[in-house]
Amino acid sequence: MKQIKKINLKSQVRAELEEYIHSLDLDVANKLPREEELCRILGISRVTLRSVLDDLAAEGIIIRVHGRGTFVNPHFREIACRFDQAIHFPDLIESSGYKARMEILEIRMEPAEKEVAEALRLAPGAQVWSALKVFYADEHPCVISYDYVSTEIFSEEALEKLKNYKDSIFYFLYQETGRRIAWDKVEIDTILSDDILPRGMKVKGFPERKPFLFLSSVNYDEKNRESVYIREYINTSILKYSQIRKRIF
Template identity: 40%
Template sequence: MSGQAKEAILQYIEEMDLKTDNKLPREEALAEMLGVSRITIRQALNDLAAEGIIFRRQGRGTFVNVDSLNIKVTFSPCMELTQMIKKSGYAPSVRLLNIQKVKREEEICSLLQMQPDEQLVVAEKLFLADDKICAFCRDYFGMNLIGGEEAFDMFSKYEDSIYKYIYELSGEKAQWDKVEIDTVNPAEIAGLKKYVSVKELGLSPYLYLKTLNYSEKDKPLVYANEYFNTEIIKFNLIRQKNIQY
């Protein structure tokens, strides 16, 4: 419910004349306007504050952070790659390069809490922005998550998000993730050169994210290696300060 309230508040913000006034109505007024409880509104506002979209001033009220509305791509909340590409002003396209059963990598299998005899699956995708290489993703998950061999055989025909595919087969929704951030020379990305030339990758370092994605019940679903061409996608983040004065 708070998610729906959050979207409704974002819609309200889009319709505000922020050049004139960036103050939001009080919680009571928003609750009455949207037909939900104050608790729901408070949770939605807390989420928006955590994302830097609004800020609170004690004794004055809640205000829209106008600068945050100009940010196209953020680290949090995490959006799908095709959406990132669109928001960055490009036409997205996706190539499913490979989907295969691979030898168990014990570190990854442990992170995914897989069964001892469970098959590890990897899917590799290339994301393009106006036909330029934008990102490369290598997603690992356990065969049991998608229900076995029959579902695996269908995967090569599936062109949508891997998370939607997993949800359709398992009912598990990716809710949050834990990320380790690094950089890498694109020419050194393991296995990528068999699909594209070094020239196509460019010379600038790529942003490298090691991501473990969890369900609503905190169950690990997908371990991902994600590589981003930051000449195309620019990440931004508004951070709250926690300084002891």
């Protein structure tokens, strides 16, 4: 580990600690150095260190045992997809051991249905851009995603670029408008695969009569403006979500 520059301090401390944790042979030892020693090595205050350790403990990456010290949870490496992290699907697919690919099936302008309009705080029937995408894991379709953005945010010229864009809608939004997505609010449900794709649309290899995880999310920018509404349908036979949770007694 090396000393931390005091720019984005907490993020840098976390990155340095995570790199150190991943370098450990947990079959040999999983105890972290004492807090005083970590502060000395990293060149930071105990307040900053404890803030980062609190976050890691809340996520189940480390375990703090009173009177004994701080230990790395040996099971955290078994988790590829976490529910508490909004990671882009290509990264989730790759971390689950597959080759990722994304294809845009359809982009169109349409009147916002009631749920979409309410999520984006638009007038009923306001026009939105709708993008339908499929994410593949080793050429197996594993995620269907519907993205909705107000036509007041993207121009038609921008949407022409989006048709050939292979990265996240959030990166595209930032590049075109300067809006940076900061957080989202998610609702979780389940749905049968038969009810996901538009009537008459076929995707090769898409399973029939299979339960999918359904996430609907409103994504907010740094000014807390509703910017993107997304419906995501996930084949959990491929992307297996799991979570380490800290029990509260």
